[in-house]
Amino acid sequence: MRNTRRRLRGTVALTAAAIAAASLAGLASLAQAQGSTAEEIAKYRQMLAEGNPAELWEAAGEELWKKPAGPKNASLEQCDLGKGPGVTKGAYAELPRYFKDANKVMDLEQRLAWCRVTLQGLTQEEATKQPFSASGKPSDIERLASYLTGESRGVKMNVQLTHPEEKRVYALGQKMFFYRGGAYDFACATCHAVDGQRIRLQDLPNLLEPKGAQAAYTTWPAYRVSQGEVRTMQHRIYDCLRQQRFPEPAYGSDVITALSMFLAKNANGGTYDGPNMKR
């Protein structure tokens, strides 16, 4: 496994910073010369057939889920992800959703923190420590999220806008998606609202269309070959806000949940297929 990872890392030439610095139009022709994400994806499909490293994260996450921890020495098994305490199967395909006990709409990671606080007795700060792994510092959150999303593999995305709060949060996410700002005056929509747009090697999905939203949303979290880590939807959005030169959002903030709600709803009907594998 380790050797495979090292070999693959070498194939990734681009850094996120380089992409951000690149102008959209200027690099279009270069992109054609270099091939496309489609070819890269074909390579990963081949790797997937041999096994996705994310499986290790899923297994570790299941262990963490079932292990008593925190001041209350309780496991997370009674956590209510929306389908009742202890129900993990299919729960992610219906998130984000409104939770009556918290009186707010939560995405998976906000809900996970809520359960770690209420069931295990951790403080909010402890429950959200190390949301993204760094070298030598693995993240329990990435592992738990891998396990819980894996529990919806094969389930159709079915996010509801029934509660008024769900409608409000969706509308907020939509507004954020089109909100332009930062040094480049970019919105999410600048990169993700038309078909066939590309930055260098990367095809940019049109997240307003079911097809694009489904392909994108149903494949996160993902084992990122370039990073050797599983990254969550929180991380994906955080990374795009950074490319947009927006202020760094706090982990688990309501703004990220709103954007997630917008994307998840647009992906309704798509079959969930994560944790997946990406460049």
Ligand code: HEC
């Ligand atoms: C400067 C252009 C740019 C902006 C602005 C931008 N993104 Fe992205 N986005 C990218 C790139 C590049 C990728 C990676 C595509 C790839 O790896 O194939 C990406 C990938 C994604 C993905 C995953 C797609 C997939 O199929 O895996 C999602 C979801 C996403 N962006 C959401 C957003 C949201 C939400 C915003 C606004 C907060 C946003 N992006 C703003 C460039 C941008």
